[in-house]
Amino acid sequence: MSVEFISAINVNAANEINGVSDFRLDPVYLKRYSRILEDGGFDYTLVPYGSPGHDPFTIAAAVTQYTERIKPIIALRPNTIYPTVAAKALATLDQLSNGRAVVHFIAGGSDVEQAREGDRLNKTERYARQEEYIQILRKVWSNTERFDHKGTYYSFEDFVSVVRPVNGTIPISVGGSSDDAYRVGGALGDIFGLWGEPLKETQEQIDRIAEQSRLAGRTDTPRTWVTFRPIIAPTEELAWEKAHNTLSILQERASGGAGKGSLWRQVPTGSTPANVGSQRLLNIAAGGDLHDRALWTPTATATGAQGASTALVGTPETVAAAILDYVDLGADLISIRGYDNLNDAVDYGRYVIPLVKEELAHRERTGQKGSLQSEHLGGLAEGSVALAEASVRS
Numbered sequence: 001m002s003v004e005f006i007s008a009i010n011v012n013a014a015n016e017i018n019g020v021s022d023f024r025l026d027p028v029y030l031k032r033y034s035r036i037l038e039d040g041g042f043d044y045t046l047v048p049y050g051s052p053g054h055d056p057f058t059i060a061a062a063v064t065q066y067t068e069r070i071k072p073i074i075a076l077r078p079n080t081i082y083p084t085v086a087a088k089a090l091a092t093l094d095q096l097s098n099g100r101a102v103v104h105f106i107a108g109g110s111d112v113e114q115a116r117e118g119d120r121l122n123k124t125e126r127y128a129r130q131e132e133y134i135q136i137l138r139k140v141w142s143n144t145e146r147f148d149h150k151g152t153y154y155s156f157e158d159f160v161s162v163v164r165p166v167n168g169t170i171p172i173s174v175g176g177s178s179d180d181a182y183r184v185g186g187a188l189g190d191i192f193g194l195w196g197e198p199l200k201e202t203q204e205q206i207d208r209i210a211e212q213s214r215l216a217g218r219t220d221t222p223r224t225w226v227t228f229r230p231i232i233a234p235t236e237e238l239a240w241e242k243a244h245n246t247l248s249i250l251q252e253r254a255s256g257g258a259g260k261g262s263l264w265r266q267v268p269t270g271s272t273p274a275n276v277g278s279q280r281l282l283n284i285a286a287g288g289d290l291h292d293r294a295l296w297t298p299t300a301t302a303t304g305a306q307g308a309s310t311a312l313v314g315t316p317e318t319v320a321a322a323i324l325d326y327v328d329l330g331a332d333l334i335s336i337r338g339y340d341n342l343n344d345a346v347d348y349g350r351y352v353i354p355l356v357k358e359e360l361a362h363r364e365r366t367g368q369k370g371s372l373q374s375e376h377l378g379g380l381a382e383g384s385v386a387l388a389e390a391s392v393r394s
């Protein structure tokens with residue numbers, strides 16, 4: 001079983017905890033960040049989409065010219081670009097990067113955020129449009145003859161594109177946790193993106209998606225992508241201290257502080273999110289702070305769970321063992337991005353990714369699990385839990 005790692009690109013030094021409010025694209029920073037991800041062993045980087053932010057296609061093109069291997073995952077909202085145009089833009093990026101383009105579909109969790117760019121469909125309609133959109137992309141990439149399309153959301157005639165993906169197609173990812181997301185992603189996705197939930201809930205989601213693949217007549221299922229915000233340090237004690245410091249800053253920012261968090265917020269913190277993915281995380285967080293080996297959820301509560309917001313807390317060994325617990329569920333795409341983005345990306349590349357890859361290589365060689373997961377690491381170890389509770393009180 002091999003595993004691939006995903007990060008998320010940043011175009012400047014602004015992040016959720018440093019309060020930097022200069023959001024201009026910094027080409028020097030973007031180049032350095034892209035190379036740090038590639039040198040650190042990341043295989044992909046998400047180029048997220050939010051109504052106030054930079055254009056993902058431009059950023060992805062730049063990332064592919066600053067690097068040799070890393071694949072940009074373009075987050076795409078169907079309401080922002082016509083499907084034939086998107087098909088050609090993705091295939092153009094794929095040719096420019098010699099086959100590195102990936103697209104992640106965003107149905108859009110919030111009607112408010114969608115309306116900011118003129119989208120008036122409700123979420124169920126947005127998923128139905130996304131389904132038709134994906135079918136059009138694949139037609140544009142494969143059809144060599146002119147064709148007409150007459151659908152519910154799109155219709156056009158006599159169209160053909162000469163811009164083809166390097167490998168004939170481009171991997172398509174779908175994210176979300178609603179029934180509509182499972183249906184569309186299970187039927188059409190090469191990849192299915194999930195936010196970091198406890199192992200049991202993650203297994204349930206993987207099973208729901210597989211069921212939809214089966215119902216769609218597929219014999220395969222999408223690859224599983226799970227997303228975390230690891231908070232690591234050389235000792236459990238230091239990691240929990242860092243986690244609580246990070247949480248205090250997120251809570252302070254959420255209560256109206258300046259910085260990146262507030263600008264990208266899709267709905268006011270404290271209001272019930274419309275998307276199921278965020279609702280699930282908040283429910284899980286309400287059920288307890290620490291889950292399984294190291295999954296910590298107060299960071300989700302602090303940010304309204306608007307996006308990837310659950311942490312894995314501990315030493316690199318603890319976090320690597322926790323990641324392997326998800327790999328054992330079948331998740332072979334692991335997204336890890338920190339709150340102190342650039343520095344955390346460096347640390348993950350140095351300390352976490354190698355541990356996970358070493359363990360998997362060990363299994364490959366010996367057919368047996370190594371020691372990493374058997375050790376009482378992280379939340380299971382009395383010491384760390386006690387320390388966490390102690391520091392909360394103090």
Ligand SMILES: Cc1cc2nc3c(=O)[nH]c(=O)nc-3n(C[C@H](O)[C@H](O)[C@H](O)COP(=O)(O)O)c2cc1C
Pocket residue numbers: 047048049050075105106107108109175176177178179180181193194195225227274275276277278
């Ligand atoms: C891994 C992952 C990445 C996502 N990236 C974005 C993003 O960049 N921009 C965005 O608006 N929504 C993003 N989303 C949100 C969803 O794609 C989704 O449209 C929304 O949450 C609705 O989901 P629901 O089906 O859970 O209700 C992401 C979701 C996942 C799981």
